[in-house]
Amino acid sequence: MSGTFLGMPSFPRNAAAAVQDSQLRFNLRKATHTIRDRRLSVVGELPDWAELRQAGKAIKDHTLRHLDTYLLQMEEAVTRAGGKVHWAADAAEANRIVTGLVKATGETSVVKVKSMATQEIELNEALAEEGITAYETDLAELIVQLGDDFPSHILVPAIHRNRSEIREIFLSKMAEWGKPAPASLTDEPRALAEAARLHLRERFLSTKVAVSGANFMIAETGTLVVLESEGNGRMCLTLPETLISVVGIEKLLPRWQDLEVFLQLLPRSSTGERMNPYTSSWTGATEGQEFHLVLVDNGRTQVLADEVGRQALRCIRCSACLNVCPVYERAGGHAYGSVYPGPIGAILTPQLRGMGSELDRSLPYASSLCGACFDACPVAIDIPEVLVHLRSRARHARAERLGMRAAGWVFGKPGRLARAQRMGSRFRRLVPRRLPGPLGGWTDTREIPDIPAQSFRDWWEQTDGGRR
Amino acid sequence: MTADTPAAGSRELILSRIRAAVANAPETEIPRGYRRTRSQEGLAELLADRLDDYRATVHVVPAAQVAATVGRVLKERGVGRLVVPDGVPEEWSRAAAGEGGSQIVRDDPPLSAEELNAVDGVLTGCAVAIAETGTIVLDAGPGQGRRALTLLPDYHLCLVRIDQVAGILPEAIGRLDPARPLTWIAGPSATSDIELNRVEGVHGPRNLEVIIIDG
Amino acid sequence: MRVALFITCVNDTLFPGTGQAVVSLLRRLGCEVEFPAAQTCCGQMHVNTGYRAEGVRLAEHFVDVFAGYDAVVAPSGSCAAMVREQYPRLVHAARSSGPRVPSGLAGAVAEMTPKVHDLSEFLVDVLGVTDVGAYFPHRVTYHPTCHSLRGLRVGDRPTRLLSQVRGLELVPLRGAEECCGFGGTFAVKNAAVSSAMCADKVRNVMDTGAEVLCAADNSCLMHIGGALKRQRTGVRIMHLAEILAATEEVR
Incomplete structure (x- = not known):
C-alpha cells in the first residue's frame, strides 16, 4: 500500500x-x-x-x-x-x-x-x-x-x-x-x-x-x-x-x-x-x-484495558464479519479509513487509534446493529455489544446531545410523554413531507408514517382498554 | 536507533501495561467439547474425496501396485527432471527413473534456488495426512527433504501411507512435532483473490498428485 | 396469570392499531391483559446511540413499572431484546464505568428479564398455540427483523403462526435474514447506506408479488414501508399482531 x-x-x-x-x-x-x-x-x-x-x-x-x-x-x-x-x-x-x-x-x-x-x-x-x-x-x-x-x-x-x-x-x-x-x-x-x-x-x-x-x-x-x-x-x-x-x-x-x-x-x-x-x-x-x-x-494494551472492548483482541482476522455485513457490502472497505474495515474495524480502529478524529468517532456508528457479524465470528466477538459500548464513550454533537436529553426528559414521566403525543396528534397535518436538518436523511428516500389521531395510551384510557 | 540497540525499555513497558490492563480480568475455563477423534473407517476414500475437491489428482492403490503407479503417472505427465529427497524408498525412485522415464535429481549437495526452479517435479512421502480436511503435512523428515523442494517445482507427487492418515485435525496435531518446520498442503497452489472465487495455480506447485497406499 | 402489555414508545405514539390488535388477540385467547400506564420507553434509542446514563434511568423506570407481573409481552422484537439481552449488560457496564446505578437494579433486572417475551414467543412458548383462529385471505411475505432473529432468536415462531392463518398465502422473501437498514438512529446518521440497504429489501419484497409485508417490529416496517410508499409500490405493511388479530367476524 x-x-x-x-x-x-x-x-x-x-x-x-x-x-x-x-x-x-x-x-x-x-x-x-x-x-x-x-x-x-x-x-x-x-x-x-x-x-x-x-x-x-x-x-x-x-x-x-x-x-x-x-x-x-x-x-x-x-x-x-x-x-x-x-x-x-x-x-x-x-x-x-x-x-x-x-x-x-x-x-x-x-x-x-x-x-x-x-x-x-x-x-x-x-x-x-x-x-x-x-x-x-x-x-x-x-x-x-x-x-x-x-x-x-x-x-x-x-x-x-x-x-x-x-x-x-x-x-x-x-x-x-x-x-x-x-x-x-x-x-x-x-x-x-x-x-x-x-x-x-x-x-x-x-x-x-x-x-x-x-x-x-x-x-x-x-x-x-x-x-x-x-x-x-x-x-x-x-x-x-x-x-x-x-x-x-x-x-x-x-x-x-x-x-x-x-x-x-x-x-x-x-x-x-x-x-x-x-x-x-x-x-x-x-x-x-x-x-x-x-x-x-x-x-x-490500551484495548486490553477495556473490560468490554478487549474481546476485539480475540480477532483472528478471518473477515467473516466483513463478508456478512450489509453495511460493508454497500460502503466498501475504503470508507472505514483503516486497514481494518468492516465490523471488526469499526470496533478495533477506534480502540487502537482512539476517537480523536471525526472519522474514528464515526466508526462505532457504521452499523445498524443487525448482529450478523456476531453470528459469523468464529471466536464469538460480540461486535454489536462493543459498538454500543464505544458509542457511549464517543463525544456527541451538541444538537444531538440536546435532542437526546429532551427525549430522555419526555420519557422520564408518562404524563410528559402523553402530552407530547397529544401535541403531535393535534399538529399532525402540519408535519412536512421533507424533514429539516439531519432528519432529511430519512425523508430523502422514505415517507414518514402518518401520526395517528390518538396514541395507544389515550385510547386505552378513554375506552378502558377497548371495553367501553 | 539501529538493530542491535536493546529495546529493554519497551519490553518492560509492554509487560507492565499488560499487567495493569488485565489485573481485574476474570479467569476463563477452556471447554474442549469438540471432537478429538473420528472413526478409522473409510479414511482413504475420505482423504481422496477431499483432495479431489481441491483439484488434486488422487489414486488409492495397494502397496503392491505403488511402484507401477509411480512409474505410470510420471510417464503420463512426461515429468523430465524429478527431484527425489533422501529417504524416499528405493523402489519408488527406481520406478520413477525406469517406467516413469524421469531423470532423478538429488539435493546433495543442496541445489540452489535457481537449480531447483529448473526441475520439473518432486517426489516425496509425508509425515501425516488429515482425511476430513484433505490435508497432507510434510515435516522435512526422511523422504520429504527441505521445504523448498516441494515449493519450486511445478509438480508434486506425494505418497501417503494409510497409517499416516488421521481422521480429523486434532488427531494430526498430536502426531506432529512443532520443533520441525511443517508445511500443510491442501491441494495445489490457489488463490481466492479475484472476486473471492478459488482458482488453482499461483506460486506453489500447480499440480499436486497424491498416491494413497491402502492395503 | 397477570400479563402486562409493554406497548413500546414507537407503537404507543405511531402505531396504536398494533397495540389494539395485541389486546384483542390475547383476549380472544383467554388472557387478561393489563396496560401499566406509567410505562414510557425502554431506552433502546439512548443506549444504542451512546447515551448510557439516560438508558440506565429508563431501565430503572421500566423495571419499576413492570415488576409484579407474571409476563410482559411486547409487540416488538427489538424492544424485547433490549430488555432481555441488553439490560443486564447495561447495568454491568454502567456500574464499572460511570453513571450512577441504583442498588438493587441488577437484581431487579435479573428477575425481570425471563418474564419478557416478544409476541410470537408468548403465543407459542407460553400459551402454546400456533393456530390463533385468524383469517386473512391475502398474499403475505414476512421479514424476520434482526433483533427478533439474532437477538431474541425467535426462529420460525412467527412463520409458524402465519402459516396457520386461514386464507393466508405466505411467500418466502429472498434475503429475508438481511437487515433492512433501519438500525434506529443509523437510518439518519448513515442515511445513504441505510437507504441502499432498504432499496435491496424493497426489491426483494417486490419480487415476491405479495400484497402485504409483515414483520413483528413496526420500526423496521416503518422504514421499509416508508420506501414502499414513497415508490408507490402499493404494498402495505402490517404488524404480525394485526394479521393474527384478524378474523372473519371482524372483517
Missing part, C-alpha cells in the same frame, strides 16, 4: 459516495455473496462448530488474561531455537527495528507476505523512506500495490477490483515494478494468476530478506504459523536468508494443541475452505535462516 488513510472524512461521507459507485457495488455484491454461501456450507459440515467456537473464544480470553506470562514464554522459546526477539511499543519503534534489521543485511529490497500488522504500522512507507523497496507478493496485495491503491478487505485487499480492472492494472503497471505482464493477458482468473506467478518468480529467487506477519504464535514451543493459499508465503518464509516476522502481541496461543481449534475455525471462516492450500509453521531459526520476531503493541 502506498498511501495513508490519515485525514479521511467521516464514515457517513465516505459511504455516501461509495454507495453511488456502481462498479464497486457490483464487485462487492458478487464477492461477498459468493463467500457467504461457501462459508455457510463448510461451517455447516462440522457437527461441533459451536464447541470449536466456544473453545476458540475461551482459549483467546485465557491467553489475553495471561498475556505477559505467555509473551515471556514465547520470547524464551524463540531465543532457545536461535531466533531473536524484539519488542515494539508503537508503530514507529516497530518500523525502526525492521528498518535497522534490513539495513544490517546490506540489502535494499524485501519480499513481503501479506500481513495486517505491517500495514497497520505502515512499514512499507517507513522502509521506502530509508531507500528500501518492499515487494508485496500476495496477489491481492500486489494488485493494491501496483494500482497505487488502498486495501479494502482484510483477507482480499483488492476485493473492490474485478477481473477486468485487475487485468488493466497488470498490463499498465507490472513493467514499472519488474517483469511486465504478457501483452496477450486476458481477464481469466487463471491467466491473471499466471501473470503474477511469472512477475514474482525471479523476485522470490533473488531477494535475500523477507518480512512476514503470523496468524498464530505458540508460546510453549516458540512456533509461528502462517496460513495462505498461493505459495507466496512459502516462498518468502523459505527462500530468503533473513526472515523478519512482525506480529501483534495478541496473536499468541498458549499450547501447540490449541492449533487444533484454530486451524479448523480460520480457513472455514475466511475463505470458506475446509483447509487453505498452504500452512507453514516454523520454530526459531530454520534451515540455516536468520530469524527475527518483532512483537508489536501499538495500542493493543
Whole structure:
C-alpha cells in the first residue's frame, strides 16, 4: 500500500459516495455473496462448530488474561531455537527495528507476505523512506500495490477490483515494478494468476530478506504459523536468508494443541475452505535462516484495558464479519479509513487509534446493529455489544446531545410523554413531507408514517382498554 | 536507533501495561467439547474425496501396485527432471527413473534456488495426512527433504501411507512435532483473490498428485 | 396469570392499531391483559446511540413499572431484546464505568428479564398455540427483523403462526435474514447506506408479488414501508399482531 488513510472524512461521507459507485457495488455484491454461501456450507459440515467456537473464544480470553506470562514464554522459546526477539511499543519503534534489521543485511529490497500488522504500522512507507523497496507478493496485495491503491478487505485487499480492472492494472503497471505482464493477458482468473506467478518468480529467487506477519504464535514451543493459499508465503518464509516476522502481541496461543481449534475455525471462516492450500509453521531459526520476531503493541494494551472492548483482541482476522455485513457490502472497505474495515474495524480502529478524529468517532456508528457479524465470528466477538459500548464513550454533537436529553426528559414521566403525543396528534397535518436538518436523511428516500389521531395510551384510557 | 540497540525499555513497558490492563480480568475455563477423534473407517476414500475437491489428482492403490503407479503417472505427465529427497524408498525412485522415464535429481549437495526452479517435479512421502480436511503435512523428515523442494517445482507427487492418515485435525496435531518446520498442503497452489472465487495455480506447485497406499 | 402489555414508545405514539390488535388477540385467547400506564420507553434509542446514563434511568423506570407481573409481552422484537439481552449488560457496564446505578437494579433486572417475551414467543412458548383462529385471505411475505432473529432468536415462531392463518398465502422473501437498514438512529446518521440497504429489501419484497409485508417490529416496517410508499409500490405493511388479530367476524 502506498498511501495513508490519515485525514479521511467521516464514515457517513465516505459511504455516501461509495454507495453511488456502481462498479464497486457490483464487485462487492458478487464477492461477498459468493463467500457467504461457501462459508455457510463448510461451517455447516462440522457437527461441533459451536464447541470449536466456544473453545476458540475461551482459549483467546485465557491467553489475553495471561498475556505477559505467555509473551515471556514465547520470547524464551524463540531465543532457545536461535531466533531473536524484539519488542515494539508503537508503530514507529516497530518500523525502526525492521528498518535497522534490513539495513544490517546490506540489502535494499524485501519480499513481503501479506500481513495486517505491517500495514497497520505502515512499514512499507517507513522502509521506502530509508531507500528500501518492499515487494508485496500476495496477489491481492500486489494488485493494491501496483494500482497505487488502498486495501479494502482484510483477507482480499483488492476485493473492490474485478477481473477486468485487475487485468488493466497488470498490463499498465507490472513493467514499472519488474517483469511486465504478457501483452496477450486476458481477464481469466487463471491467466491473471499466471501473470503474477511469472512477475514474482525471479523476485522470490533473488531477494535475500523477507518480512512476514503470523496468524498464530505458540508460546510453549516458540512456533509461528502462517496460513495462505498461493505459495507466496512459502516462498518468502523459505527462500530468503533473513526472515523478519512482525506480529501483534495478541496473536499468541498458549499450547501447540490449541492449533487444533484454530486451524479448523480460520480457513472455514475466511475463505470458506475446509483447509487453505498452504500452512507453514516454523520454530526459531530454520534451515540455516536468520530469524527475527518483532512483537508489536501499538495500542493493543490500551484495548486490553477495556473490560468490554478487549474481546476485539480475540480477532483472528478471518473477515467473516466483513463478508456478512450489509453495511460493508454497500460502503466498501475504503470508507472505514483503516486497514481494518468492516465490523471488526469499526470496533478495533477506534480502540487502537482512539476517537480523536471525526472519522474514528464515526466508526462505532457504521452499523445498524443487525448482529450478523456476531453470528459469523468464529471466536464469538460480540461486535454489536462493543459498538454500543464505544458509542457511549464517543463525544456527541451538541444538537444531538440536546435532542437526546429532551427525549430522555419526555420519557422520564408518562404524563410528559402523553402530552407530547397529544401535541403531535393535534399538529399532525402540519408535519412536512421533507424533514429539516439531519432528519432529511430519512425523508430523502422514505415517507414518514402518518401520526395517528390518538396514541395507544389515550385510547386505552378513554375506552378502558377497548371495553367501553 | 539501529538493530542491535536493546529495546529493554519497551519490553518492560509492554509487560507492565499488560499487567495493569488485565489485573481485574476474570479467569476463563477452556471447554474442549469438540471432537478429538473420528472413526478409522473409510479414511482413504475420505482423504481422496477431499483432495479431489481441491483439484488434486488422487489414486488409492495397494502397496503392491505403488511402484507401477509411480512409474505410470510420471510417464503420463512426461515429468523430465524429478527431484527425489533422501529417504524416499528405493523402489519408488527406481520406478520413477525406469517406467516413469524421469531423470532423478538429488539435493546433495543442496541445489540452489535457481537449480531447483529448473526441475520439473518432486517426489516425496509425508509425515501425516488429515482425511476430513484433505490435508497432507510434510515435516522435512526422511523422504520429504527441505521445504523448498516441494515449493519450486511445478509438480508434486506425494505418497501417503494409510497409517499416516488421521481422521480429523486434532488427531494430526498430536502426531506432529512443532520443533520441525511443517508445511500443510491442501491441494495445489490457489488463490481466492479475484472476486473471492478459488482458482488453482499461483506460486506453489500447480499440480499436486497424491498416491494413497491402502492395503 | 397477570400479563402486562409493554406497548413500546414507537407503537404507543405511531402505531396504536398494533397495540389494539395485541389486546384483542390475547383476549380472544383467554388472557387478561393489563396496560401499566406509567410505562414510557425502554431506552433502546439512548443506549444504542451512546447515551448510557439516560438508558440506565429508563431501565430503572421500566423495571419499576413492570415488576409484579407474571409476563410482559411486547409487540416488538427489538424492544424485547433490549430488555432481555441488553439490560443486564447495561447495568454491568454502567456500574464499572460511570453513571450512577441504583442498588438493587441488577437484581431487579435479573428477575425481570425471563418474564419478557416478544409476541410470537408468548403465543407459542407460553400459551402454546400456533393456530390463533385468524383469517386473512391475502398474499403475505414476512421479514424476520434482526433483533427478533439474532437477538431474541425467535426462529420460525412467527412463520409458524402465519402459516396457520386461514386464507393466508405466505411467500418466502429472498434475503429475508438481511437487515433492512433501519438500525434506529443509523437510518439518519448513515442515511445513504441505510437507504441502499432498504432499496435491496424493497426489491426483494417486490419480487415476491405479495400484497402485504409483515414483520413483528413496526420500526423496521416503518422504514421499509416508508420506501414502499414513497415508490408507490402499493404494498402495505402490517404488524404480525394485526394479521393474527384478524378474523372473519371482524372483517
